[in-house]
Amino acid sequence: xxxxxxxxxxxxxxxxxxxxxxxxxxxxxxxxxxxxxxxxxxxxxxxxxxxxxxxxxxxxxxxxxxxxxxxxxxxxxxxxxxxxxxxxxxxxxxxxxxxxxxxxxxxxxxxxxxxxxxxxxxxxxxxxxxxxxxxxxxxxxxxxxxxxxxxxxxxxxxxxxxxxxxxxxxxxxxxxxxxxxxxxxxxxxxxxxxxxxxxxxxxxxxxxxxxxxxxxxxxxxxxxxxxxxxxxxxxxxxxxxxxxxxxxxxxxxxxxxxxxxxxxxxxxxxxxxxxxxxxxxxxxxxxxxxxxxxxxxxxxxxxxxxxxxxxxxxxxxxxxxxxxxxxxxxxxxxxxxxxxxxxxxxxxxxxxxxxxxxxxxxxxxxxxxxxxxxxxxxxxxxxxxxxxxxxxxxxxxxxxxxxxxxxxxxxxxxxxxxxxxxxxxxx
Ligand code: HAM
Numbered sequence: 001x002x003x004x005x006x007x008x009x010x011x012x013x014x015x016x017x018x019x020x021x022x023x024x025x026x027x028x029x030x031x032x033x034x035x036x037x038x039x040x041x042x043x044x045x046x047x048x049x050x051x052x053x054x055x056x057x058x059x060x061x062x063x064x065x066x067x068x069x070x071x072x073x074x075x076x077x078x079x080x081x082x083x084x085x086x087x088x089x090x091x092x093x094x095x096x097x098x099x100x101x102x103x104x105x106x107x108x109x110x111x112x113x114x115x116x117x118x119x120x121x122x123x124x125x126x127x128x129x130x131x132x133x134x135x136x137x138x139x140x141x142x143x144x145x146x147x148x149x150x151x152x153x154x155x156x157x158x159x160x161x162x163x164x165x166x167x168x169x170x171x172x173x174x175x176x177x178x179x180x181x182x183x184x185x186x187x188x189x190x191x192x193x194x195x196x197x198x199x200x201x202x203x204x205x206x207x208x209x210x211x212x213x214x215x216x217x218x219x220x221x222x223x224x225x226x227x228x229x230x231x232x233x234x235x236x237x238x239x240x241x242x243x244x245x246x247x248x249x250x251x252x253x254x255x256x257x258x259x260x261x262x263x264x265x266x267x268x269x270x271x272x273x274x275x276x277x278x279x280x281x282x283x284x285x286x287x288x289x290x291x292x293x294x295x296x297x298x299x300x301x302x303x304x305x306x307x308x309x310x311x312x313x314x315x316x317x318x319x320x321x322x323x324x325x326x327x328x329x330x331x332x333x334x335x336x337x338x339x340x341x342x343x344x345x346x347x348x349x350x351x352x353x354x355x356x357x358x359x360x361x362x363x364x365x366x367x368x369x370x371x372x373x374x375x376x377x378x379x380x381x382x383x384x385x386x387x388x389x390x391x392x393x394x395x396x397x398x399x400x401x402x403x404x405x406x407x408x409x410x411x412x413x414x415x416x417x418x419x420x421x422x423x424x425x426x427x
Contacts, residue, residue, distance in 0.1 A: 009124065009125075010118055010124070011116070011118030011122075011123045011124030011125065012123065012124050012125040013123065013125070017327075021323075021324055021325060021327055022313060022316070022323040022324060023127075023309065023313075024325075025323040025324070025325055026129075026156065026309060026312060026313070026323065027109055027129075029152060029155050029156055030107070030109060030129045030152055031109075032155075033148065033151050033152050033155060034107040034131065034148070036151075037105070037131075037144070037147075037148045037151075038105055039105040039106060039107040039131050039148070040104075040105065040106055040107070041106070041107055041108065041109075042088055042091065042106040042107070042108055043108065043110070044081075044084065044087045044088065044090075044091050044108075045081075045087075046080060046081060046110075046111065046113075047078045047079065047080060047081070048078070048079055048081050048086075048087050048090070049076070049077060049078070049079070050068070050070050050077040050078065050079040051077065052086055052087070052090055052295060053068065053079050053081070053082060053083075053086055055086075055294060055295055056085070056086025056089070056090075056263060056291060056294065056295050057082065057083065057086055057261050057262060057263065058261060058262025058263065059262075060202050060203045060262065061203075061260055061261055061262055062206075062260060063082045063083070063114060063260065063261065066115070067082060067114040067115045067116055068080075068082060068114075068115065069113045069114075069115055069124075080113035081112055081113065082112055082113060082114045083112055083128070083261070083306065084108050084110070084112065084128065084130060084306065085130075085132060085261075085263065085288065085291070085304055085306070086263070086291065086295065088106060088108065088132050088134075088304075089132075089134070089288075089291050089292050089295060089297065089300070089302070090295060092104060092106075092134050092292070092297070092300070093292060093295065093296065093297030093298070093300075097134070098134075098135060098298070098300070102135070103133050103134060103135040103136045103141070104132075104133070104134040104135055105131070105132075105133050106131065106132050106133075106134070107129070107130065107131040107132075107148075108128075108129065108130055108131075109127070109128070109129040109309075110127065110128065111125055111126070111127050112125070112126055112127070112128050113125055114126075119278075119279070120277055120278070120279060120314075121276055121277065121278070121279030121280075121308075121310065121311050121314060122279050123310055126308055126309070126310050127308070127309040127310065128306040128307060128308060128309065129152070129306070129307055129309060130283075130285070130304060130305055130306030130307065131145060131148055131149075131304055131305060132145075132302060132303070132304030133145055133302060133303055133304065134292075134300055134302040135300055135301070135302065136301060136302070136303070137289060137301035139236060139239035139240045139243055139267075140243065141303050142240050142243075142266075142267045142287060142303050143240060143243040143244055143247060143249070145285065145303050145304060145305055146163070146244070146249060146269060146305070147247065147249065148305075149271065149283055149285070149305045149307065150163070150249060150271075152307075153271070153282070153312075156312070156316065156321065156323070157316070157319065157321045158273065158282070158312065158315050158316065158319060158321065160273065160274065160275060160319065161271050161272065161273050161282065162252060162271070162272040162273075162274070163249065163250065163251040163252065163269060163270075163271050163272075164251070164252050164253075164254035164257050164269060164270045164271075164272060165240070165241075165244075165251050165252075165253060165254065165257070165267065165268070165269040166225070166226075166253065166254050166255060166256070166257035166258075166267075166268050166269070167225065167226065167229060167233055167234075167236070167237035167240075167266050167267060167268070168225060168258060168259070168264050168265065168266065168268045168286070169225060169228065169229045169230070169233045169265070169266065170230070170233060170265055170266075171265070171290070173225070173228050173229055173230055173233060174205075174225070174228075176228050177205075177223070177225045177228040178204055178205060180223045180228065181204040181205060181207070181208075181222060181223060182200065182201075182204050184218070184221070184222050184223055185200055185204060185207060185218060185222070186200065188218050191214060191218070192207070192214065192215055192218065193210060193212035193214050193215050195210065195212065196210050196212065196215050205258040206258065206260065207219065207222075208222060208256040208257075208258050209258060209260065211278065219256065222256065224255035224256065225255065225258075226255055233266060236266050236267070237266065237267070240267055241253075251269075254270075257269070257270060259284060259286060263288040263290070263291040263294070264286045264287065264288055265286075265287050265288060265289045265290055266286070266287040266289065267286050267287045267303065268284075268285075268286035268287075269284060269285060269286055269305070270283070270284040271283045271284065271307070273311070273315045275314075275315050275318035275319060276311060276314055276315060276318070279311065281308075281311070282307055282308065282311050282312060282315060283305055283306060283307030283308065284305065284306070284307075285303070285304050285305025285306060286303065286304075286305075287301070287302070287303040288302055288303070288304070289301040289302065326378060327378060328357075328377075328378040328379070328380060329357045329358065329359050329377050329378065329379050329380070330351070330356045330357045330358060330379070330380050330381060330417055331351055331356060331357070331358040331359075331379060331380070331381050331382070331383060331417060332358075332359055332360065332370070332373070332374035332377060332379035332381070332382045332383075333347065333348065333358065333359075333360040333361075333382070333383045333385060334360075334361070334367060334370040334371060334374065334382050334383065334384045334385065335360065335361060335370070335385050335386075336367060336384075336385065336386035336387070337386060337387060339387060339390065340385040340386055340387065340389075340390060341360070341361075341364075343385060343390060344360045344385060345360065347410065348360060350410075350414060351414065351417070354414055354417075354418050355418070356414070356417045356418065359377065359379075361373065367384070374400065375400070379400055380399070380400060380401065381397055381398060381399055381400060381417065382396075382397075382398045382400060383395050383396070383397055383398075383413060384396040384398065393409045393410060394407045394408065394409060395407065395408060395409075395410060395413060397413050397416070
């Protein structure tokens with residue numbers, strides 16, 4: 001085959017028919033679960049102001065310092081959204097969503113962009129689903145958001161996971177911890193990996209995230225944040241763990257879990273899959289009680305999570321989970337001659353209006369090729385139409401699976417198929 005002149009950018013994939021059905025299944029499960037948990041959908045623009053992301057996510061994070069797709073146009077600075085927590089909080093503030101009353105329980109599904117070095121499980125355009133509860137500082141919110149995340153994986157059949165949790169405390173507590181980390185790592189600076197050496201001054205907590213072998217002995221002995229938490233932070237963390245146990249959500253404490261975004265306070269968590277290889281985080285999240293104020297809004301305690309859909313699909317593949325709900329069409333109208341073809345086009349509308357999915361030949365093919373095409377399209381029924389059938393109003397309805405045929409008037413066919421449409425089969 002000839003090399004195409006134009007291709008997608010590296011790390012950005014087309015999602016083609018055959019693959020897209022899996023995405024639809026996952027999206028249906030997410031929406032259905034969000035409904036069960038009483039979360040409303042929110043959709044925000046793909047482009048945000050660069051300043052919002054820089055302030056919200058944090059200047060020192062990898063995302064802001066080196067992974068943003070950002071550009072200028074006129075006086076405006078645009079960035080392709082690398083995540084949705086800061087945009088959702090921006091939207092909450094901009095539209096005074098607090099005035100709707102109660103907490104705002106929001107979920108989203110959509111593409112995100114990070115100029116990362118593409119590798120397995122790491123894309124430049126990837127898709128997240130996530131959820132946020134805005135307006136609650138209570139540990140019940142932390143646990144319910146974790147339950148929502150876990151329930152989605154459970155419904156899909158991904159149960160071989162590990163939920164890690166930690167508390168990252170408040171910024172004041174963290175400041176002392178960061179100093180302690182610097183004091184711990186500095187004497188070994190020259191033995192650390194290059195990335196960790198760079199992080200030592202700017203963001204030493206991120207050293208704890210390092211996967212480099214040479215860093216591991218020093219990470220193992222590093223101080224843990226829990227020793228720097230005050231009474232309130234400890235109390236919050238303890239309640240979260242109690243509620244997790246009470247609700248039988250298995251978890252592991254990971255005292256070195258820090259996450260790669262700066263807005264977290266108190267609870268931080270990550271869902272790991274041993275089936276994913278080196279990029280093993282299916283999803284992650286936590287509490288971010290100060291983000292709304294940080295970006296100019298009212299004090300709004302909040303907690304949320306986001307998960308990668310590509311990684312979820314990779315886990316499904318590794319676990320042999322079949323997400324394919326076979327694409328099928330209820331009816332394929334097979335036509336003989338121009339008159340039958342015109343008639344079919346008008347009757348497609350009648351069928352579709354009754355919720356019966358229907359298609360026909362658009363290429364003027366022979367009956368034999370049309371029957372083959374109907375098979376390829378997985379048609380449940382075919383209606384065979386020629387001049388004779390039209391003048392008699394008697395058409396052959398063929399049940400493709402049972403290989404049975406019956407001659408019926410068109411109205412009878414519609415009645416019969418209304419009882420068996422794919423819409424019914426799916427629900
Ligand atoms: P995050 O950990 O940066 O958190 O991303 C969440 C998930 O998105 C990751 O666990 C991973 O599954 C997926 N992901 C991230 N980057 C990539 C990539 N380059 N390629 C493929 N998948 C990727 C957040 O984004 C926070 N906004 C989560 C949150 C919501 N915290 C509170 N609320």
